[in-house]
Amino acid sequence: MGMDQVKQQIIALLKENIRNIPDFPQPGIQFKDITPLLQNPDTLELTSRVLARPFRKKNIDYVVGLESRGFLFGTNLAQDLHAGFIPIRKPGKLPAETLSATYALEYGNDTVEIHKDAFSEGARVLVHDDLIATGGSAAAATELVEELGGKVVGYSFIIALETLRGTDLLAPGVPVKVLLSL
Numbered sequence: 001m002g003m004d005q006v007k008q009q010i011i012a013l014l015k016e017n018i019r020n021i022p023d024f025p026q027p028g029i030q031f032k033d034i035t036p037l038l039q040n041p042d043t044l045e046l047t048s049r050v051l052a053r054p055f056r057k058k059n060i061d062y063v064v065g066l067e068s069r070g071f072l073f074g075t076n077l078a079q080d081l082h083a084g085f086i087p088i089r090k091p092g093k094l095p096a097e098t099l100s101a102t103y104a105l106e107y108g109n110d111t112v113e114i115h116k117d118a119f120s121e122g123a124r125v126l127v128h129d130d131l132i133a134t135g136g137s138a139a140a141a142t143e144l145v146e147e148l149g150g151k152v153v154g155y156s157f158i159i160a161l162e163t164l165r166g167t168d169l170l171a172p173g174v175p176v177k178v179l180l181s182l
């Protein structure tokens, strides 16, 4: 089996294990639910490996994962890349000193925070989340990483909602790896 066939099979497996839930959490939103992907041990392992593959030789120091669904595969990804894991959380959840950024979501507004001592100047950071919609969360994560003197050297998403063009908001010239464009 060639590489293209392997990729097609992986995409088919992902599609089978991501559910569309109409009108959740509010009317008009087509919610992409990754819980079946987590529930199935084969897709759990496969997704983690496939996410890591493009970044294996990129000397990633830290994976930054976005609460909460960015935590699910984010720590697997960090472990696979032998990188540290840094959580970006919703306000008031991180116990030590934090930096904050506010942004617009596909539904609503949100603020996110990172610990000020998350990493040192010059750290090479991979930003991971389950899904990119408008790109607001990943752009806010970029802002926080850069404010701390880190360098975003990659973005990793399982799903991109293509029509929302969220990747337009990301740091220019930085590789973006998406497993499934919907």
Ligand SMILES: O=P(O)(O)OC[C@H]1O[C@H](OP(=O)(O)OP(=O)(O)O)[C@H](O)[C@@H]1O
Residues within 6 Å of the ligand: 066, 067, 068, 069, 070, 104, 105, 106, 110, 129, 130, 131, 132, 133, 134, 135, 136, 137, 138, 166
């Ligand atoms: O590209 P954006 O428009 O910013 O949207 C994408 C974000 O929205 C979802 O998280 P949500 O805020 O629903 O939180 P959750 O992961 O805790 O469910 C998703 O997991 C991303 O983090």
Ligand SMILES: Nc1ncnc2[nH]cnc12
Residues within 6 Å of the ligand: 029, 030, 031, 032, 033, 106, 107, 131, 133, 161
């Ligand atoms: N349509 C969607 N499905 C799942 N998570 C989301 N986050 C923002 N938009 C989303």
